[in-house]
Amino acid sequence: MKPDTISVESQCRILDAAIRAPNGGNTQRWHFLAVDDAGLKSKFAELYASCREREYADIAAGRLGAAPHEDAARRAESLARIKKSGDYFTDHFNDIPLLLFVFAVDDHGGANIYPAIWSCLLAARAEGIGGVPTTVLRYEADRVCELLGVPREDGWRMISMLAFGYPLGRWGVAANRRPVHEVSSRNHWGRSFGARVPEPLWPSDEHRCAIELPSH
Numbered sequence: 001m002k003p004d005t006i007s008v009e010s011q012c013r014i015l016d017a018a019i020r021a022p023n024g025g026n027t028q029r030w031h032f033l034a035v036d037d038a039g040l041k042s043k044f045a046e047l048y049a050s051c052r053e054r055e056y057a058d059i060a061a062g063r064l065g066a067a068p069h070e071d072a073a074r075r076a077e078s079l080a081r082i083k084k085s086g087d088y089f090t091d092h093f094n095d096i097p098l099l100l101f102v103f104a105v106d107d108h109g110g111a112n113i114y115p116a117i118w119s120c121l122l123a124a125r126a127e128g129i130g131g132v133p134t135t136v137l138r139y140e141a142d143r144v145c146e147l148l149g150v151p152r153e154d155g156w157r158m159i160s161m162l163a164f165g166y167p168l169g170r171w172g173v174a175a176n177r178r179p180v181h182e183v184s185s186r187n188h189w190g191r192s193f194g195a196r197v198p199e200p201l202w203p204s205d206e207h208r209c210a211i212e213l214p215s216h
Helices: 008-019 038-060 072-091 113-126 136-148
Strands: 030-035 098-104 130-134 157-165
Touching (some): 008 030, 030 113, 038 072, 038 136, 098 113, 113 157, 136 157
Antiparallel strands (some): 030 098, 098 157, 130 157
8 A cells, every 4th residue: 555645535435435334223333443643553563463473373273264165275375365465564554544443332243334344445445545454453452442542341342444545556356256156056055056157247347257147
């Protein structure tokens, strides 16, 4: 991400999209805490690096869930790419222009807050801003809450941290995904979904890939 400042106007549009998201009973049990203070970001950079080491130790020890659709070689290749990207993110943490900490109360497994988080990310994209959610800081959630003055006695819990910034690289659709027909079924587990999607369907407005439907 570029270190360029994200305007308050863009931040307002991003958060306004978040609060329009559906949530159970319209109870709106969420709070979004924006962090752009250099001193605070420096403290979170140290905390993030420490937490990331703990997460990779858990991965190495098999304490985190494995990917059910990937063989070992493909998973190792995928993790290597993720780690390289994560290393860059960690090394340049202080340069991230905006951190957005997301909190919720009694969230039923994320059903209320994750639509809001995704709305944040989509609204950021519309602003030309890149965004990435991370839960790495869960290892030090109490310390995060302490640094930010979160009233934990009221039931507030950190769900995620979102990092926002203008991207250095080019935009692109995520291509390293198993296709729809390999991870989907219809009417019964393991039965054919009824269509094949051999390539991403969203590469650009100029070129659309075909969906392969069975002939009858």
